[in-house]
Amino acid sequence: MTRQSPTARHPKKTSRDDSRRWNLLATLQTVAASGATSRADIARATGLTKASVSSIVAELLDEGLIHEIGTAPSDGGGKPPTLLAIHPRGRDIVAVDLSRRPIRAALVGLGGPIHHRVSAPEPGVTGPAALDAALELVARCLDRAEAPVLGIGVGTPGMLDPDGTVIEATNLDWHGVAVGAELARRFGLPVSVGNDAHVSALAEMRSHPRDSLLLVKIGQGIGSGLVLNGVLHTGDRFVAGEIGHVVVDRDGAICRCGNRGCLETVASVPAIVERAAGVKDPDLPWDAMALAARFGEATVREAIDVAGRAIGEMLATAAALLDVTHIVIASDLANSSEAIVDAVERSLTAGIHPSSVGHIEVTAASARSDLVLAGAVAMVLRDELGVVLR
Numbered sequence: 001m002t003r004q005s006p007t008a009r010h011p012k013k014t015s016r017d018d019s020r021r022w023n024l025l026a027t028l029q030t031v032a033a034s035g036a037t038s039r040a041d042i043a044r045a046t047g048l049t050k051a052s053v054s055s056i057v058a059e060l061l062d063e064g065l066i067h068e069i070g071t072a073p074s075d076g077g078g079k080p081p082t083l084l085a086i087h088p089r090g091r092d093i094v095a096v097d098l099s100r101r102p103i104r105a106a107l108v109g110l111g112g113p114i115h116h117r118v119s120a121p122e123p124g125v126t127g128p129a130a131l132d133a134a135l136e137l138v139a140r141c142l143d144r145a146e147a148p149v150l151g152i153g154v155g156t157p158g159m160l161d162p163d164g165t166v167i168e169a170t171n172l173d174w175h176g177v178a179v180g181a182e183l184a185r186r187f188g189l190p191v192s193v194g195n196d197a198h199v200s201a202l203a204e205m206r207s208h209p210r211d212s213l214l215l216v217k218i219g220q221g222i223g224s225g226l227v228l229n230g231v232l233h234t235g236d237r238f239v240a241g242e243i244g245h246v247v248v249d250r251d252g253a254i255c256r257c258g259n260r261g262c263l264e265t266v267a268s269v270p271a272i273v274e275r276a277a278g279v280k281d282p283d284l285p286w287d288a289m290a291l292a293a294r295f296g297e298a299t300v301r302e303a304i305d306v307a308g309r310a311i312g313e314m315l316a317t318a319a320a321l322l323d324v325t326h327i328v329i330a331s332d333l334a335n336s337s338e339a340i341v342d343a344v345e346r347s348l349t350a351g352i353h354p355s356s357v358g359h360i361e362v363t364a365a366s367a368r369s370d371l372v373l374a375g376a377v378a379m380v381l382r383d384e385l386g387v388v389l390r
């Protein structure tokens with residue numbers, strides 16, 4: 001997860017600026033967390049003096065990040081307090097999802113709803129054409145912006161380096177593509193780039209705030225995103241969560257990485273579809289219901305079971321290592337969430353200490369097809385404002 005800023009780095013800020021910024025963020029976070037709050041409540045929640053809160057609120061109002069939304073009933077006959085909330089259209093954000101076909105982008109306000117969507121005309125663009133398509137989508141979203149744009153967030157499959165360069169993304173046929181730098185250069189805006197599974201975990205944290213969670217994304221490949229104590233864990237080499245190529249069956253099918261029996265060969269969407277259909281056919285729909293109509297419900301259920309079992313076995317190890325109790329499954333196979341969650345849960349439960357059973361919750365991701373877009377937005381909010389807005 002990385003950030004490209006088109007502007008020169010500021011000289012080192014003074015500690016006075018730092019504390020002012022800290023107080024701004026604390027205030028913004030308090031307003032975001034409460035939905036609607038008064039200046040007095042902000043002072044109580046942050047420990048700042050009323051005078052400081054007044055000055056900070058004035059700055060945030062002036063910036064357009066928050067707005068006044070009426071008054072609360074007065075407490076003890078005094079002047080009713082004015083309520084403050086995040087301004088849903090105080091800033092716009094451009095979110096890009098490179099993990100789906102066709103690649104897509106959206107213009108999103110601070111409040112979360114998508115104001116405008118665009119997708120590439122060709123479903124399967126790869127290589128330089130995919131980068132051109134992404135640039136074009138961002139330009140089209142920026143044309144529709146009605147507020148200052150906070151930044152551009154990109155969720156991409158594959159491995160990244162800390163500068164926002166995609167080192168390797170087989171599905172896009174990208175090898176060393178500096179997507180972050182390219183977007184920053186072209187549009188002069190801050191750009192945040194994150195792995196699709198990582199940003200999906202951020203999106204899930206935004207919709208269901210928790211201390212920790214582990215999200216597994218099942219798509220063309222398999223990735224995961226781990227949030228520990230509220231912070232996305234990216235790892236020493238920035239590739240934390242790349243579980244798709246952990247070998248789960250040494251005698252299994254040859255994987256595109258060269259090894260045999262990687263998790264991806266058993267539990268990715270193409271692997272599930274192939275097992276259900278009994279044939280490799282890239283034109284088959286990524287939809288469990290459509291597959292069941294064609295190949296029988298029992299066959300599809302069995303293919304999903306095999307995938308869920310393999311994922312659940314791996315998650316048992318992860319859950320024991322990390323003591324993460326919230327596991328979220330994001331599947332790109334339509335109409336499969338319930339069956340996959342069920343299979344993962346059964347396998348996980350069978351693989352952990354009996355005393356842990358009942359403490360680990362496995363759920364389906366909430367934002368479904370917009371998960372990566374929502375994650376790209378969450379990443380920009382985190383990088384540019386330093387807050388997780390709900």
Ligand SMILES: [Zn+2]
Binds near residue numbers: 244245246256259262
């Ligand atoms: Zn592999």
